Amino acid sequence: MTIEHDGALVTGASRGLGLALSEALAARGARVAMVARDPEPLADAVARIRAGGGIAHAIAADISDKHAVHRIAGQAHALVGDIAIAIHNASTLGPVPLRLLLDTECEDLAAVLETNLIGPFRLTKILAGAMALRGAGTIVHVSSDAAVEAYPRWGAYGVSKAAQDHLARVLAAELDGTGVRVLAVDPGEMDTRMHADAVPDADRAALQRPADVAARIVAMIEDAARAPSGARLIAPRWPRAVELSEGGA
Amino acid sequence: MKFYRHAPAPARVTGRGTTALRADEVSRHRVRLVAIDRRADRVELTSFARLPELLAPGDLVVVNDAATLPGSLRGDGFELRLSGPVQASRLVGVVFGPGDHRTRTEDRPPPRTFVVGERVRLGALACEVVAVQGRRVELVARAQEDELWQALYAHGRPVQYAHRLEPLPLWSVQTAYAARPWAAEMPSAGRALTWEVLLGLRRAGIALARLTHAAGLSSTGDDELDRALPWPERYELPRATIEAIAAARARGGRVIAIGTTVVRALESAAPELHAGAGIARLRLDAAYSPRLVDGVVSGLHSPGESHFELLRAFAPRDRLVHAIELAAAHGLSAHELGDACLIL
Numbered sequence A: 001m002t003i004e005h006d007g008a009l010v011t012g013a014s015r016g017l018g019l020a021l022s023e024a025l026a027a028r029g030a031r032v033a034m035v036a037r038d039p040e041p042l043a044d045a046v047a048r049i050r051a052g053g054g055i056a057h058a059i060a061a062d063i064s065d066k067h068a069v070h071r072i073a074g075q076a077h078a079l080v081g082d083i084a085i086a087i088h089n090a091s092t093l094g095p096v097p098l099r100l101l102l103d104t105e106c107e108d109l110a111a112v113l114e115t116n117l118i119g120p121f122r123l124t125k126i127l128a129g130a131m132a133l134r135g136a137g138t139i140v141h142v143s144s145d146a147a148v149e150a151y152p153r154w155g156a157y158g159v160s161k162a163a164q165d166h167l168a169r170v171l172a173a174e175l176d177g178t179g180v181r182v183l184a185v186d187p188g189e190m191d192t193r194m195h196a197d198a199v200p201d202a203d204r205a206a207l208q209r210p211a212d213v214a215a216r217i218v219a220m221i222e223d224a225a226r227a228p229s230g231a232r233l234i235a236p237r238w239p240r241a242v243e244l245s246e247g248g249a
Numbered sequence B: 001m002k003f004y005r006h007a008p009a010p011a012r013v014t015g016r017g018t019t020a021l022r023a024d025e026v027s028r029h030r031v032r033l034v035a036i037d038r039r040a041d042r043v044e045l046t047s048f049a050r051l052p053e054l055l056a057p058g059d060l061v062v063v064n065d066a067a068t069l070p071g072s073l074r075g076d077g078f079e080l081r082l083s084g085p086v087q088a089s090r091l092v093g094v095v096f097g098p099g100d101h102r103t104r105t106e107d108r109p110p111p112r113t114f115v116v117g118e119r120v121r122l123g124a125l126a127c128e129v130v131a132v133q134g135r136r137v138e139l140v141a142r143a144q145e146d147e148l149w150q151a152l153y154a155h156g157r158p159v160q161y162a163h164r165l166e167p168l169p170l171w172s173v174q175t176a177y178a179a180r181p182w183a184a185e186m187p188s189a190g191r192a193l194t195w196e197v198l199l200g201l202r203r204a205g206i207a208l209a210r211l212t213h214a215a216g217l218s219s220t221g222d223d224e225l226d227r228a229l230p231w232p233e234r235y236e237l238p239r240a241t242i243e244a245i246a247a248a249r250a251r252g253g254r255v256i257a258i259g260t261t262v263v264r265a266l267e268s269a270a271p272e273l274h275a276g277a278g279i280a281r282l283r284l285d286a287a288y289s290p291r292l293v294d295g296v297v298s299g300l301h302s303p304g305e306s307h308f309e310l311l312r313a314f315a316p317r318d319r320l321v322h323a324i325e326l327a328a329a330h331g332l333s334a335h336e337l338g339d340a341c342l343i344l
Helices: A014-025 A041-053 A067-081 A106-134 A156-175 A195-197 A210-222 B048-054 B145-155 B195-203 B222-226 B239-250 B260-269 B306-311 B315-330
Strands: A006-013 A033-035 A055-060 A081-090 A136-142 A180-186 A232-234 B031-035 B043-049 B059-066 B072-075 B078-082 B092-094 B119-122 B125-133 B135-139 B180-182 B207-213 B231-236 B255-257 B276-280 B295-298 B339-344
Touching: A006 A014, A006 A067, A006 A106, A006 B260, A014 A033, A014 A041, A014 A055, A014 A210, A033 A041, A033 A067, A041 A055, A041 A067, A055 A067, A055 A180, A067 A106, A067 B145, A081 B315, A106 A156, A106 B195, A106 B207, A136 A156, A136 A210, A156 A180, A156 A232, A180 A210, A180 B180, B031 B048, B031 B222, B031 B315, B043 B048, B043 B315, B048 B059, B048 B195, B048 B339, B059 B260, B072 B119, B072 B145, B092 B315, B119 B222, B125 B145, B180 B207, B195 B207, B207 B239, B207 B260, B231 B260, B231 B306, B239 B255, B260 B276, B260 B295, B260 B306, B295 B306
Parallel strands: A006 A033, A006 A081, A033 A055, A081 A136, A136 A180, A180 A232, B031 B339, B059 B207, B059 B255, B255 B295
Antiparallel strands: B031 B043, B072 B078, B078 B092, B092 B135, B119 B125, B125 B135, B207 B231, B231 B276, B295 B339
């Protein structure tokens, strides 16, 4: 499938993987609605894509705010038209340095779930209906190996990502036959600010560049045969293997 | 009030000892439906969730996918209610005097006079008045597109009326399939089309298609303006929908419109359907014979309301009165967040 002229929405779009995804989508001719909390880095990111000839628009909003999600969807539809691609990329680690799950404050766990799980749920609830009526659409959840492996100190984040993976699987099951595809993608370790927050002493040279990961995720979006709905994919292994969920298509 | 979306209605429902139609919000999952079957000459009270069983395999359901705008914008001593989509930084709407939706529109003080060239602010949005026709105004926002939409959504609220005092969030006024924000008020006949119903229609072999119709304001509180409602409204008809209509016709299926905005768009476009944008100018009434639409889902409307007259294009007066009496007798809600009727 081609994504040229498609409307796309990316959350957490002002830096790291979200910016790289927005750039990759815009480079393929998609019209990208970029969502981030801080207006200034977002405006810089939009300007950078426009300077490269891409179509990008800014939406300053916090995905964890229930009342922000209809604003996000409305602004995005007004700015780029029908949304064919939605990428849930924004996420938070919770307080850093990372704490043991047992030391995590209840409110901090709830806040991580609001941003990483409930925000994407609300936004998908709003965007998926129009996709289903058109019979086409792709929803991508950016996951993590912390969703699968139980790493001490990554508890709040890991719990949110495991739940998000399952959210994606259930949505894929419910949307079966509608033409709307739901994916979860583990991007692997990348050289981003989030990674530096979590692992300050990491060897950056050993980490993937966000642009390379973004290129693989866009390839998954374009390749419905090798990235079927319900799949959980691992970006560093793409396109060598498809990680299918149990019962996935 | 004249228009169905905010009809307090009780006083208008007369007849054989009926109770009043209520005005409280009905959960989308529990909307009741008065179904008028013209062929069987039957009126039945059922639930909206049974829509897939009430229609037949091969039928086509057409919805209006316009999202509801945050179209009520406060200025200094006035309120602007958008009456149509925002295009190229142009805001078109109707101005109201001081106060808000808690005062009935017909009781609102008149707005001050606006003049062309004047600068006004709507929240963070600086605008210039470019056209004035009584209370109808056109403004140009002095902002880039991204800032314009950011400011509209930060500042604006859904248009609402005095029968509901608490402010409505956007969550309450969007359909499950809302896309581009074109509607001044919710295309509310689709409110009860939950995923359960939408997927149920698919399973029952009933096709779904969409169009986008810029549903306008249903009331301004000004008799002269209200008499001319609905104003010409913009719509867009996708090629896939035209094909779906042709396919339904070819297999003997009916075209069912979810809401009068869908009727207006399709009947304005008929008989020769063309993909793309158009302006709906048609006014429906008892004298009109639908050329394309076979059935309609709508809110509940009492005699005397404009939408009651409009539904007379689909069913004779006595059938509609019978339906509204049945609804009233069972305590159904008649307003934009209430119960519904189906005419087949």
